[in-house]
Amino acid sequence: MKKLCIVFALIVIHISQAQEKPDSLIMQKIRDEGMNRSQAREILSWLTDVYGPRLTGSPEFNAAAQWAKNKLSEWGLSNAHLESWGPFGRGWRLKKYSATIIGRQRQPLTSYPKAWSAGLGSREVEGEVIYFNPETDSALETFKGKLKGKFVLMGNPIEVQAAFKPLATRLTDTELLELANSDSPRARRERMIRRPTSQQALLMYKKWQLLQQENPLAVLTSAPTPRSQAGSVSVMGATVPTHPDTPYTSPYRLQAYKSNAPKLPAQVEVGNEHFNRLIRMIERGEKVKLAMTLDVEWTSQKDDSSYNVIAEIPGTDLKDEVVMIGAHLDSWHGGTGATDNGTGVTVCMEAMRILKTIGAQPRRTIRIALWGGEEQGLLGSRAYVEKHFGKRDSLKPDAEKFSVYFNNDNGTGKVRGVYMQGNEALRKIFRAWLIPFKDLDASTLTAANTGGTDHQAFDGVGLPGFQFIQDPIEYDTRTWHSTNDVWERAQEDDLKQAAVIMAAFAYNAAMMNEKFPRKEPSSGNKGVGYDEHWGCGYDFLHEH
Missing domain, CATH: 3.40.630.10 (Zn peptidases)
Known part of the structure; x- marks a missing residue:
């Protein structure tokens, strides 16, 4: 009987494997x-x-x-x-956008508004461009009262490098072999953005607080991403000033799409080359202006959902x-x-x-x-x-x-x-x-x-x-x-x-x-960047 059970079990296993x-x-x-x-x-x-x-x-x-x-x-x-x-928050759509550099010549500005940015209305607005890049609290103080009604260019110049490597690639046999041999909990790290130091993050928070108080026409930034290095404009959502000690999962961390988001200045992402050119023009004493049309529409849904x-x-x-x-x-x-x-x-x-x-x-x-x-x-x-x-x-x-x-x-x-x-x-x-x-x-x-x-x-x-x-x-x-x-x-x-x-x-x-x-369950493997509050990874902030 014992032998019969063993034979039967082997037959079941064989059939099961065949069916898979x-x-x-x-x-x-x-x-x-x-x-x-x-x-x-x-x-x-x-x-x-x-x-x-x-x-x-x-x-x-x-x-x-x-x-x-x-x-x-x-x-x-x-x-x-x-x-x-849901609930999710506010719907947003871009109705019209254009921006032109006004210097010794006029040139269309390579740029794009951030999602959930405030608008400037349906008519073109013209204003002076101010370079705003204080590196200390004392330097930040010198800008108080000087930003209202200006286009504010914020950030360090971007080091633009020549693209000696092909932009389009496929995984090589070596890369696939490395993946196959990997037992690491993290296989893809190349997109992770270097996090600023606590002092840098706090100063950035103070900069955005001042911008929120001063109410400039728009804040212009530029990201040093591989896409922007290749001529694209890398653009996502508008920034909401948030203290760097606030956890991402905190209910006190506001997002620009939320119905309770604070009033924010318009925000525009600029291509690396044009961002750098504006900085150089200002550093050489040029009085640079921008002419911008930024018309947006805020929409709502009955159930505030998606x-x-x-x-x-x-x-x-x-x-x-x-x-x-x-x-x-x-x-x-x-x-x-x-x-x-x-x-x-x-x-x-x-x-x-x-x-x-x-x-x-x-x-x-x-x-x-x-x-x-x-x-x-x-x-x-x-x-x-x-x-x-x-x-x-x-x-x-x-x-x-x-x-x-x-x-x-x-x-x-x-x-x-x-x-x-x-x-x-x-x-x-x-x-x-x-x-x-x-x-x-x-x-x-x-x-x-x-x-x-x-x-x-x-x-x-x-x-x-x-x-x-x-x-x-x-x-x-x-x-x-x-x-x-x-x-x-x-x-x-x-x-x-x-x-x-x-x-x-x-x-x-x-x-x-x-x-x-x-x-x-005993493996303890909760996946990448597992967060107990959300029950999922939090590295999506820098990934997709």
Whole structure:
């Protein structure tokens, strides 16, 4: 009897392992549909060219969300809807902007307003440019009473270097090998901004306090990012003066989009070269003026909220269990949100279209989520996880029905593998799933974590959530959070490959005999920059 039980157990294990292998016929169908009849190019054009930048809370975001919901429904997905979360804050849109340097000659100023910046009205305003860069408290005092009604140029000159390295790159074999051999909790550090010293941070806070009190026409800044070095303008949200000792998670830390945000001067980000030129002109005694039109519109929503787009392909025998794929729909406003993250949205929508088109019948329900508020701190995904699955120390019953979440948000680059978030139990699973796509250059697995995007909302509460390894292309060097984040920077063939792999991973996870393996709680691995208050990483501040 004992021998019989052992034999039976071995048979069950063998059958289970066999069933976990990808269905080669379905993999072939997914690949054929995705590579030969892709709609990725069209999806991305609608998102970026028609609906454009999708700032959280803006009318443009809401219009794009409605379009995505309708398109998913048109393809035959079930339960397509907008799910609200919030409250978020004020909607904002840029109606008109222009800026001209007035010196011995006139020159258009390479620049772009920050999101949620105050406006100057619909008419052009002209004013003197003041260079404001005090390095001590005593120097700061000398500016009191001198900034009102001026354009204030704030910050150090930017050292602009020649680009001897190519802007567009793919991961090399050496880099992929380093990833594969890494057991570090942090794989990607290059985007982390050097934090100022406590004295520097306190002085910066005092500068912004003075600017808030003086009420200049506008504050002009410039960031020394790789994108701005390459000719883009790196632009995000307006600054709210906050004491440096205030934790990011504190309710006392105000954001420019909040309805209770203080009155702030207009804020504009300037291209490095023009920022430096203005400083040099002033240092040489030139009386420099700017002529600027900055007209903005503040909008509100009935429930002061924003939305996630949700739709699904219902499962069969395990339909109460769910596999999720997703990407954030919101973007910054300087470009059209193409590689951050229109490409991720395109990959996920195309993956669902592929599965629906080939008539896939997954055992588990496959659900797509297009998140809002990622750029402000994973707001949409965190709210969704808390509402449906709970918190890390108090998971809800539906968490037991959740299998896995796959995310796409690292630009236009094709998939090269998977960050396993320290979960070694799934190495063999992912290895088997990647084998059919080895010829598409997707074969690397790393134990390392990656952060800065919506998979952290799941991983942070102990649910399996993963981001794919992707080729960087021009993400850090040209497009990320910049005015060059536009349709032309997307790589169509890379999107096709990524959508095929996303569809395959979603289908394979939905067909498993068991739910996805979870990390052992005793491992102590809470992911990158884990924060107990939010239950997710906080390095999104410097990432996406």
